[in-house]
Amino acid sequence: MSLAEKILQGDIRAAARLMRDVDDGFSSALPELKTLYPHTGNAYILGITGPPGAGKSTLTDQITASFRQSGRRVGIVAVDPTSPFTGGAILGDRIRMNRHADDEGVFIRSLATRGALGGISRSTGEVVNIMDAMGMDVVIIETVGVGQDEIDIVRMAHTTAVVMVPGLGDDIQAIKAGILEIADVFVVNKADRDGADRTARDLSMMIEMGNRKEGEWLPKVMKTEACRGTGIEELMAEFEAHRGFLSASGIMQRFTEEKNRAVFSEMLKERLFNSVNGRILENGELKRIVAGMGTRSVDPYSAVEEVLDRYLLDAGSESA
Amino acid sequence: MAERKLRILVGKPGLDGHDRGAKVVARAFRDAGLEVIYTGLHQTPEQIVSAAIQEDVDCIGLSILSGAHNTLLPRVCDLLKEKKADDIAVFCGGVIPEDDIPGLKKAGLKEVFTPGTSTEDIVAWVKTNIGC
Structure with a gap:
């Protein structure tokens, strides 16, 4: 039986191996991906991006727990950087998600960037597709810690959340181009810290300054404390709202075509x-x-x- | 033809909270060009095995200083067998009495590194003994 056939029957090891074949650039992965392709396109893809240490993994853990409570199966692709000198990598995002390790409704895969500069690895799209074919209802992509311009996630995810924390810069940073333009939802995490309100205000002001056309999505700024689970319920509601907006407005179809x-x-x-x-x-x-x-x-x-x-x-x- | 990148899981089973050693070893593997999935402290054997399978690693390196090695480490090997994943090699490092080593190896541990082992030796062992 081919890897793809095994995956469609729910074989976890086969899925993990195909992800590796894709990541390592094995041409043997191509026929498998061809077989899986008709079984993809069903998962809701959520992107979590933001600077290193903002709490992306902890937030991903909380979001996953919430999706699991509503019975949805969750795939997680967590990207960490590859050393440009040795080619090695420490993939440590799982540490924050360990409570889901033996939940059969959650599949977590860590990927190294392997030289890609857009915040995700070259293999990310295919790994997401494999999770999709495995029957995951939601796939969360957690990017590597990013700065200003690593925005590949936006083409991949239906909803992109940009996670910020207090103290990273003033309101001038907030009007610069790049990562702040791609958010469907802003999250100010570590909201118990000094300056959180200020950060949220700067972001809100930046959003209001934008020249939004009629019928466009207006991103909200949500405050969370991921390690305590504060604000997660509201954040989940906002994801749901954005997803609903995408289908109702016809933007989902345009997104998929693009x-x-x-x-x-x-x-x-x-x-x-x-x-x-x-x-x-x-x-x-x-x-x-x-x-x-x-x-x-x-x-x-x-x-x-x-x-x-x-x-x-x-x-x-x-x-x- | 593309090449396989060696992937290794480094974690700490059980309840001791000393992860300096695991971090030093994880860093040494990183510097040797491996992709290291670091799962951190307080892992159950179930969590370790499940992570190893999802990550498709070639081997699992466990650091243990609590004295519970005779319970936890064979359990990891048994679970791998149960899940038909015992092609994933397991080795360990930590404060492990000489007398316990034969039993651990019999249980399926490929190697046991005791205090004083250099990171170079551990990396060299992995590169020689773990194929992918």
């Missing part, structure tokens, strides 16, 4: 690149181009054009 288009282009880009790059690497052409650029006898603009002219027509026929 996401599918992005997934396809991304995959096409990667396969095309690997196919062409693989060949010029193998036949030494890449080396000649780079050497030529060094002496300025070759310019990269013409070199790319020449390579594309030569290989692009039949690039698709070779699998990467």
Whole structure:
């Protein structure tokens, strides 16, 4: 029986192994993913992002507990950074979620970024799909601790929560572009700390300043103390409200279309690149181009054009 | 062809609260290029085995200083067998009397590291003995 068939029958080990095959870039994963694809698209995907130490894992733990109370099965993808020097990683998000470890309705997978810069790993989309095919009602993606510009999560999650904490900056930080623009819900965690009201106020002001069109979603600022479970009920209600808004407004459909288009282009880009790059690497052409650029006898603009002219027509026929 | 990345779970079963050793070892594995799933303190054997399966690790390294090693560690090995996951190797480190080591190995522990072992030796052992 193939991994995919086993997964569809509820085999946890098969799912864990396929996730690893995907993460390690094994081409053997492709046929399995093909088999699983028709069984995906049912899970509600929730993104949790924010700076390191904001309480994303603890919040994820509380949110998971709440979903479990209402009987929903939860998959969690928790991303932590890979060392740029050794390639190693400490994946420590599970520590905050240990009480769910032996609950069969929860599946937690830790992933390392492995060089990806957008706050999640390259494999995240596929791992989410596998959890979706496993029959998880909700998949929570917890990004690596992010700063200002790591916003890949927004294309992946139906609802994105940006978790902030008091004391990270003033109201000027709050009007900067990037991560603060992607929130469907703002969470000011550690709300018992000094300055929490100020942080919430700065965020609210930033939201009010925005030029929102009629019928657009207006993010709210929610205050929580994740380690005590304070504010979780209200937060869950806000997630539910956003989910309802997405379906009622027709935005869900648009989101799915855009996401599918992005997934396809991304995959096409990667396969095309690997196919062409693989060949010029193998036949030494890449080396000649780079050497030529060094002496300025070759310019990269013409070199790319020449390579594309030569290989692009039949690039698709070779699998990467 | 893509390469397998070695994944290891490091955790502390039972009730002792001393996790410095586990952290030092986890850090050494990280520096050796492994992906380390660190599950922290106060783990039950059930939690450890369930996490190891979900994370598809190649091995489990357990740190134990409480004296409960003869109870908790064989239980981890038994649970792995029960779940048909005993291809995941288990080793441990901690304050473990010489006399207990043969029994632990018989129960399924692949190696037992006692105080004074260098992190280099532990990393080298994993790299030699744990394939993926």
